[in-house]
Amino acid sequence: MRFVYVVLFAFVLLTASLNSKAAAIILPGMQLSASIKTGADQTEKYLPYLKGKRVGILANPTSVIGKHNVHLVDSLLKLGIHIVKVFGPEHGFRGNASAGAHVADEVDSATGIPLISLYGSGKSKPSKADMADIDIMVYDLQDVGCRFYTNINALARLMEACAENNKELLILDRPNPNGYLIDGPILDMKLKSGIGMFPIPIAHGLTIGEFAQMVNGEGWLPNHLQCNIRIIPVANYNHNMEYTLPVKPSPNLNTQQSILLYPTLCLFEGTVISQGRGTYFPFAVLGNPDLKGYSFSFTPTSIKGMAETPLHMNNTCYGLDLRKYDVAALHKSKRLHIEWMIEMYKAYPYKEKFFDFKQSKEMGSIDKLAGTTAFKEQIIAGLSADEIRKTWEPGLKAYKEMRKKYLLYP
Structure with a gap:
């Protein structure tokens, strides 16, 4: 009888093991973020390498590790790593600056680190003086997989500074929540700007580590500089996995829904249509005061730290509520949902004003956002999404063929 129990117990363990392995098979719509371990979380792989070195870090509020989402900088300090300075991208190191807002140099009140x-400070990359007392740089920012999301620009500029000053760059890789998506026009380099610096599509389907390899491999740094990079890859990750971020990547991407809608909805920054900035559900709604044919409405207001002067502030906007839109449909189609742009253009009564507009100096025109002048012309001409x-x-x-050379994950 005891033998039978042992056999049964072994069978249960085997079944659990098989089920565990089956859970690693990636299918659209599966929620598998619990199995993923970011590069930053794998401290055993890089702590010994940082010990005894003077470390500089490019970080923001997404740079967290552990079950309690403790900031990487705070964690490394407690573990005895000598951090001499921290560099902050858009929104600042602690994330208390609004989109596009000027961010000044300061001393971190929590740690005393410069x-x-x-x-927004007139400095796009660390200077030679900034790098002089640094032995190694660390990059740990959560990206969302879009050409116009500025973290990849910050990465490339940091790579440039490291290459110029002969410093190694350690990249702690993180999943791309839109990693399944590769879509949109390739940037026409005549439209190169702060929201589009590289000849890639709107949704590039890369992690930060993979993108760094592409920058080196394609010679995109000035004068074809090469940055000495070391990458700590994400464990148990696949580009087709769904990944729920532990913290919001920026003030106006405050829900998983907004993150997954962002590759499509950010294009509306180049139109008269609000994407909900000035509400607590940005990038999950679309609207304009002149779209009175829609029953859904919202009113943008000034919200400190998110949108102080949003488009159509204090005016009721009518349009689409996408907070409950089935984002699994986006995952399945693997496409930007440009049908919403077509719908909004057709519904808006003053067609000549629809694109003759930019919502902020930072975001620029629809041409810069799309990466081509053709997109606007195609919408105006009435072309279908297909x-x-x-x-x-x-x-x-x-x-996609070029991308294959730089992949770290299936």
């Missing part, structure tokens, strides 16, 4: 701003997407296919095909 904070060097790389956004017809527009067909014009992207040659560029996307070439990009």
Whole structure:
């Protein structure tokens, strides 16, 4: 009888093991973020390497580790790592600056470490003086997989500074929550700007570590500089996995819904349509005061730390409520949902004003956001989503082939 129990127990363990392995098979719609371990969380792989070195870190509020989401800088200090300065991107190191807001140099009140701003301060990369007392740089920012999300620009500029000053860059890789998506026109480099610096599609389908390899491999740094990079990859990660971020990546991407809608909805920054800035559900709604044919409405207001002067402030906007939109449909189609742009343009009564607008100096025109002048012209001409997407296919095909060389994950 005891033998039978032993056999049964072994069978249960085997079944559990098989089920565990089955859970690692990636299918659209599966929630598998619990199995993922970010590069930063794997401290055993890089702590010995940092010991005894003077460390500089580019970090923000997404740079967290452990079950309690403790900031990486705070954690490394407690573990005896000598951090000499921290660099902050858009929104600042502690994330208390609004989108596009000037971020000044300061001293971190929690740690006493000097904070060097790389956004809105006139400085886009660490200077030679900044790098003089640093032995190694660390990059740990959560990206969301879009060309116009500025973390990849911060990475490239940091790579440039490291290459110029002969410093190694340690990249603690994190999953791309939109990693399944590769779509949109390839940037026309004539439209290069702060929201589009590289010839990649709107949704690039790369992690930060993979993107760094692409920057080196394609020679995108000035004068074809090469940065000495070391990457701590994400464990148990696949590009087709769903990944729920432990903390919001920026003030206006405050829900998983907004993060997954962002690759499509950010294009509306180049139109008269609000994406909900000035509400507590940005990038989950669309609207304008002149779209009175829609029953859903919202009113943008000034919200400190999110949007002090949002588009259509204190005016009722009518349009689409996408807070409960089935984002699994986006995952399944693996496409930007440009049908919303077509719908909003058709519904808006003053067509000549729809694109003749930019919502902020930082975001720029629809041409810079889309990365091409053709997109605006195609919407105005009444092309269907499929017809527009067909014009992207040659560029996307070439990009996907090039992308294969730099992948760290399936």
